[in-house]
Each structure stands twice: as C-alpha cells, then as structure tokens.
Amino acid sequence: MRLDTSAELQEFREEVRSFIRAHAPARKTRTGVRSPEPALLPELRRWTARLYAAGYLGRSWPVDHGGLDDPRPEPGFVVAEELARARSWGQIGAGALAAGALLAHGTEEQKRHFLPRLRSGADLWCQLFSEPEAGSDLASLRTRARLEGDHYVVDGQKVWTTNAQYADVGYLLARTDPDAPKTRGITAFALDMRSAGVEIRPLREITGDADFNEVFLDGVRVPADRVIGTVNAGWRVAGASLAHERGSVAAHSSELLDDLAGLLALARREDADGRTPLDEPALRARLGRLATRVRVADLMSRAVQSRMAAGTEGPTDAAAVKVLFSETNLDAVTLGVELQGLDGLLVRGDEDAVDDGYWQDALLYARAYTIAGGANEVLRTTVAERSLGLPREPRP
Incomplete structure (x- = not known):
C-alpha cells in the first residue's frame, strides 16, 4: 500500500511543499546527518520553531504540550519525505528522541521545562x-x-x-x-x-x-x-524514544529516488565525441540493476510505513529497510563518481567539480550510513534471529 493515495494526505503533502518553499532555510548541499555551519544555527533554531508551530513536528504530542494528539504516523512520513526531497533541514540534533523519552517517562516538571524549549528551538x-x-x-x-x-x-x-x-x-x-x-x-x-x-x-x-x-x-x-x-530503567526509556524517530524510514526513500534522477542526468552527459555513458551496454545494465534496487527499496519503505500505520510492524522491519537503503546508497554514489571519469577526482570546492562535488562528498560519507544506527552486520544477525527464526549466532 502506498501512503500518498488518499486525497487528504495528498492535500497535506502539497501544503507541506508550499510551506517548505516559503519558509525553509538555505538548501542543504551535502548528504547525510551533518552538523550545520555555526552561522546557520540561529536560523535553524527558528526553523525548528516554525515546524512545530505549524504542526509538522510533534503532531503526536498531547495537546496540553503543544501537539495535535494525532497518533497517526502517515503525516510524519509525508513531512520527512518532503524535507528530504527538498534537501531541506529538519530538526537537527536528538530532539525527537528526547521528546519521545520525556513524553513516555518524564515527570510533569520535566515536561513543562524541556518540551516548550525543545519546540521553540531554544534547546538543541x-x-x-x-x-x-x-x-x-x-x-x-x-x-x-x-x-x-x-x-x-x-x-x-x-x-x-x-x-x-x-x-x-x-x-x-x-x-x-x-x-x-x-x-x-x-x-x-x-x-x-x-x-x-x-x-x-x-x-x-x-x-x-x-x-x-x-x-x-x-x-x-x-x-x-x-x-x-x-x-x-533507562533501557526501556531509550526504547520509548524510537517510536518518535520513524521518519527516517520515509526520508531515506526520497534520498535514493533523488540520487537515481541525478545518476540518469550524469549518464546522459556527452563527451567531446558526442557519446554518453548510456551508449555502453554494460553501464546500461549496471544502471538498470541499480534502478531496480532503488525501486525495491522504495517499495519496502512504503510497505513498512503501511505496517507502522496499521500497528502491525515487525521487530526488524526498520532494520531491514536501513540495510537495503544504506547499501544501495553506497553503490549509487559510487557510480555517481565513476560516471564523471577523471572529473571524479575533483572534490567539493574545486571550481570544475560536477554538481559542486556532491557525489564525491556523498561517497565519502556513505559508509557511515552502513554503520550508524547499528552496523549492517549486526542488523542482519538481528533480522535473521528475530524475524526469520534462524539459529542464534554463538555468543562468547
């Protein structure tokens, strides 16, 4: 099931797009979970406050803490997708995780102190x-x-x-x-x-x-x-946080689709003889296989979002999406650099770098995606044991 088929969600999606176009800070030029330049911090704090005030963040929070008391995850997926598609900034830092912990386990005094400051961007x-x-x-x-x-x-x-x-x-x-x-x-x-x-x-x-x-x-x-x-009981508190970090499942799908479009543009670039990489059968086959994986990753993300919306997600659904995304992303940005030929040696900041060195920077960062949030090797073991019922890996 795709989550953007209802008229209500599509209308909400258009509203979010318009809001981003009208109010978003400077477009992100780099992929991944990156720290902003110090000069951008005041603007990003204000942007966080705008997102909360508009109801695009914190929708599931109780009304008396500024939320809409809307437990549905679908609008949150839409916001995450549109922010990623626009290469815009979301809420930086661990605010969503902290809010999940505070709302589930914090004292009333802690909620009254921390949540308004989190919503306003005063606390990062x-x-x-x-x-x-x-x-x-x-x-x-x-x-x-x-x-x-x-x-x-x-x-x-x-x-x-x-x-x-x-x-x-x-x-x-x-x-x-x-x-x-x-x-x-x-x-x-x-x-x-x-x-x-x-x-x-x-x-x-x-x-x-x-x-x-x-x-x-x-x-x-x-x-x-x-x-x-x-x-x-901190382990249980940390677990409560994760329900507020589901947006990454949606955002990663948008990143892959965006990069696929960029790869196709690179593959159509003509050299001095008027030839393009797409003229090579081996490259067409490689690009086709990669495009298939991107589409599968997108469909898997949609399927997991659907199960999250229905409350039927499995214990390792998000882990499986993360593994497929991170490895497909690594292959995609690697191809992005290779398609540039000798220009692939240029980096961000070089005057003649293709796409301002985006692909080179993304390649250097891509390995981090396979480690952050749980190394893929560990997540594969988790999926095997907890979802597929395979024998447990021997523990020392």
Missing part, C-alpha cells in the same frame, strides 16, 4: 549513547553514574555524538548498577552540556568535516531530578 539536544566499546552493542556501555546526595556523579566517555559542539542538553545513558544484567542497570538523564567536567573533542572525518564528537565526562554532577523515568 544531542544523543549520548554510543561509546568506544559500546556501539551496536549499546547495552555494554561503561559510563558510570553514582548517587551522591541529591546529584549523580558521572564518569565515562561517549563517541560519535553529532552536534555535541552545539548542544544545550544531552540525552545520556549511564550505568547506575554495575552488578545488574546489561540492560537492567542503565539510567537515562537529561544532562546540561555546559556542566563542569564535560569536554567535547571534534572528530575530523574523511569528508574533512567534524560532524561527530567525542564527549568526555569527568566527575560531571547531574541533579537527581534530571533522571528520565526511573533509576535502572
């Missing part, structure tokens, strides 16, 4: 989950939080934290009971990123940018009333 959140030895196996995290009086004292290290250099608040998972089973001794916190003992170190990537950061926590004091949910 980052996600302090992954650690050097706890990425896809997040339950192995080692950052500790011990109670001293009315504060928790946190020590540890987080890594791959996007937007940490800009964040006002960190959505932190830390171990509060080192003797409990892995998932049962973890607590969620709302951490003031300006607290003493928080050190942020940018990680320079192959793209030349520093979208990710290491975050070191050295004796950081967090008030006990900043625990989200109950102590040692």
